[in-house]
Amino acid sequence: xxxxxxxxxxxxxxxxxxxxxxxxxxxxxxxxxxxxxxxxxxxxxxxxxxxxxxxxxxxxxxxxxxxxxxxxxxxxxxxxxxxxxxxxxxxxxxxxxxxxxxxxxxxxxxxxxxxxxxxxxxxxxxxxxxxxxxxxxxxxxxxxxxxxxxxxxxxxxxxxxx
Ligand code: GUN
Numbered sequence: 001x002x003x004x005x006x007x008x009x010x011x012x013x014x015x016x017x018x019x020x021x022x023x024x025x026x027x028x029x030x031x032x033x034x035x036x037x038x039x040x041x042x043x044x045x046x047x048x049x050x051x052x053x054x055x056x057x058x059x060x061x062x063x064x065x066x067x068x069x070x071x072x073x074x075x076x077x078x079x080x081x082x083x084x085x086x087x088x089x090x091x092x093x094x095x096x097x098x099x100x101x102x103x104x105x106x107x108x109x110x111x112x113x114x115x116x117x118x119x120x121x122x123x124x125x126x127x128x129x130x131x132x133x134x135x136x137x138x139x140x141x142x143x144x145x146x147x148x149x150x151x152x153x154x155x156x157x158x159x160x161x162x
Contacts, residue, residue: 028045
């Protein structure tokens with residue numbers, strides 16, 4: 001068993017629909033639920049999230065809630081964000097601020113996100129979603145739809161859509 005396979009087992013991670021592996025680690029127990037424009041939501045949820053050499057891509061998707069990302073272990077993970085105006089920004093979540101790595105990355109709700117492990121065996125982070133994650137709040141990006149909306153980012157859209 002490789003170290004990455006062992007880590008997936010030790011952390012009890014499962015395949016995520018956006019790519020990579022995850023496990024939910026926290027759901028706020030506060031009640032009542034938050035009353036949001038899209039319905040009742042937990043106040044906060046959190047997951048562990050892992051990209052690996054054989055599953056190195058978190059495909060383009062968008063969430064209604066803000067997502068905080070926290071670096072834990074392994075190689076740096078590259079993030080590509082496209083906001084509602086089509087503005088692209090790139091960020092690296094990693095261990096070494098002297099290399100321009102961020103230890104923490106905030107992705108506001110409504111911003112398209114893709115992630116990539118460019119090299120190495122794995123990169124492990126946590127995400128905290130506030131208000132809490134619901135599949136109803138997540139849209140997976142369809143290639144044709146994203147190309148139509150953001151033609152200036154065609155190469156990155158093609159790289160991170162199936
Ligand atoms: N992405 C960010 N948070 C979550 C979560 O709680 N569950 C799932 N499935 N995906 C997430």
